[in-house]
Every structure is written in structure tokens, then in C-alpha cells.
Amino acid sequence: MTRPLSELRGPVRALFSDIDGTMTTGECIEAATYTALERLSEAGVPVIMVTGRPAGFGHAFIKMMPVLACVTENGGVTFIREGRKIHKQYGVPAASLPEWRRRMNDVTVEVMSKVPGARLSTDSKYREVDLAIDYNEEVSLSVEDAETCVQMIRKAGFAAVRSSVHVNFGPPHFDKLSACMSVVRQVLQGDANDLTPYCYVGDALNDAPMFGGFPTSVGVANIKAWWDELAFKPSYLTELPEGAGLRELIDHLLSIRDN
Numbered sequence: 001m002t003r004p005l006s007e008l009r010g011p012v013r014a015l016f017s018d019i020d021g022t023m024t025t026g027e028c029i030e031a032a033t034y035t036a037l038e039r040l041s042e043a044g045v046p047v048i049m050v051t052g053r054p055a056g057f058g059h060a061f062i063k064m065m066p067v068l069a070c071v072t073e074n075g076g077v078t079f080i081r082e083g084r085k086i087h088k089q090y091g092v093p094a095a096s097l098p099e100w101r102r103r104m105n106d107v108t109v110e111v112m113s114k115v116p117g118a119r120l121s122t123d124s125k126y127r128e129v130d131l132a133i134d135y136n137e138e139v140s141l142s143v144e145d146a147e148t149c150v151q152m153i154r155k156a157g158f159a160a161v162r163s164s165v166h167v168n169f170g171p172p173h174f175d176k177l178s179a180c181m182s183v184v185r186q187v188l189q190g191d192a193n194d195l196t197p198y199c200y201v202g203d204a205l206n207d208a209p210m211f212g213g214f215p216t217s218v219g220v221a222n223i224k225a226w227w228d229e230l231a232f233k234p235s236y237l238t239e240l241p242e243g244a245g246l247r248e249l250i251d252h253l254l255s256i257r258d259n
């Protein structure tokens with residue numbers, strides 16, 4: 001049963017946040033959102049970014065944003081701030097990456113030969129563990145063709161998920177939730193089997209497993225577009241969409257902290 005955000009009572013020890021459509025508004029992080037992230041982090045509530053975007057993006061985010069950690073590539077690569085150093089952690093043993101990549105390149109060639117027009121996404125260059133087939137970003141394939149890609153890739157032994165623009169695929173050994181649990185264990189010194197003191201916020205279908213895994217989860221208002229299709233619904237809902245919804249959540253977290 002989803003409740004209004006005002007009913008969320010803390011304490012919340014850390015905020016795990018999706019990026020696209022949650023932290024961003026129309027693809028940009030607004031100044032006010034950046035300020036809100038700074039205020040929350042300065043108040044002692046660390047922020048962890050969680051995304052399917054490439055490790056290359058995550059490296060820039062962790063270097064430049066007021067966040068403690070950044071989970072990228074759907075859990076494939078996690079960056080953790082340790083003082084002035086950045087610690088990097090892979091979802092599979094680093095030594096196995098060249099062999100995984102070789103097999104992934106083989107399946108990419110197979111997919112491109114069977115599905116005319118399919119190709120690697122331009123951001124695949126900045127990925128270390130997973131790869132993405134573009135079907136709806138810079139090319140325009142049907143959902144049926146995208147599903148054919150998903151099935152071919154799964155048959156070859158990889159995990160594959162379809163977002164609104166890409167088919168992301170990689171070794172079937174990690175996901176966003178397991179990467180967040182390891183941040184809780186290693187960085188927040190918490191119990192990864194009890195995520196109750198932590199909050200996850202997201203905006204879309206690909207956040208459903210996180211809503212299922214975090215007992216305290218929040219959807220920003222634009223998630224209502226996907227409501228009936230969500231396998232797991234967030235426990236709370238903001239009134240405002242996108243970045244404004246995240247700011248609404250951060251204001252609330254700061255207010256329950258002050259009381």
C-alpha cells in the first residue's frame with residue numbers, strides 16, 4: 001500500500017537514488033537539486049547514486065558530485081569515495097572481464113547479423129562490464145526486434161534487460177540491489193539483510209526490483225505513468241515529478257531529522 005511522503009518517519013541513514021528521471025529534470029540536474037543533495041550530505045545523510053549508465057559516467061559523478069558512492073552499469077561497477085581516493089568494485093572478478101567482453105562481442109556480432117539496424121549504443125565505449133544494444137536512442141527499431149535481441153542474448157548465457165532506449169546485457173552475476181547491499185555492508189557498516197534504515201528513490205519500471213528490496217522506498221510522481229505495470233510499488237509517493245520530487249523527498253528527510 002503506497003502512502004503519501006508526509007507519512008514517512010525516519011530515521012533514514014542514507015539515500016539511494018536513481019539518476020534519470022529522478023535526479024534529472026528533462027535530462028539535466030537542476031542547480032536546486034544539486035544544492036539539495038549537498039544539504040542532505042552535509043546533514044550527515046550520505047547519497048548513493050544508482051544507475052544503468054556506464055562506469056565512465058560514474059567516475060565523473062563520484063569525482064564531481066556530493067555523493068558517497070555511485071553504482072553504475074546496473075551493479076557491474078561501483079565507485080566508492082574513501083577520503084581523497086576513489087575505490088572501484090566490480091560485480092564480477094576483474095580478471096574475468098576480458099573473457100566476458102570477448103563473449104559479449106561475439107553475441108553482439110550475432111545480434112547485428114540477425115536484427116538489421118541493431119548496433120551497440122554510443123555509450124558502450126564507456127562501459128567496463130556490461131554493454132548496450134541501441135534500439136531506440138539513435139536508431140529506431142521495433143519493440144519486437146528489441147525483444148528478439150533480448151532473447152538471443154539470454155540464450156547465449158547473459159543477463160539482458162530492456163530499458164526505454166537500450167537492451168543492456170552482461171554477466172548474470174550481479175544486479176543493482178546486490179550492489180546496493182554491498183555498499184550498505186562495506187561502506188555504511190550496516191546489515192545488508194535489513195535495508196529498513198535506508199531509502200531508495202526512483203521513477204520507472206526498472207526501479208521495481210529496488211522498490212521490492214528496500215522496505216522504505218519512494219517513487220517520484222512521474223512514476224504514475226508506469227503504475228499498473230510495476231511488479232513492486234514504492235512505499236511512498238512524492239507530489240512532484242523528477243528533480244522537484246527528489247527535492248521534496250530531501251526536504252522531508254531533513255525535516256524529520258530536525259524533529
Ligand SMILES: [Mg+2]
Nearest residue numbers: 018020021203
Ligand atoms: Mg530512472
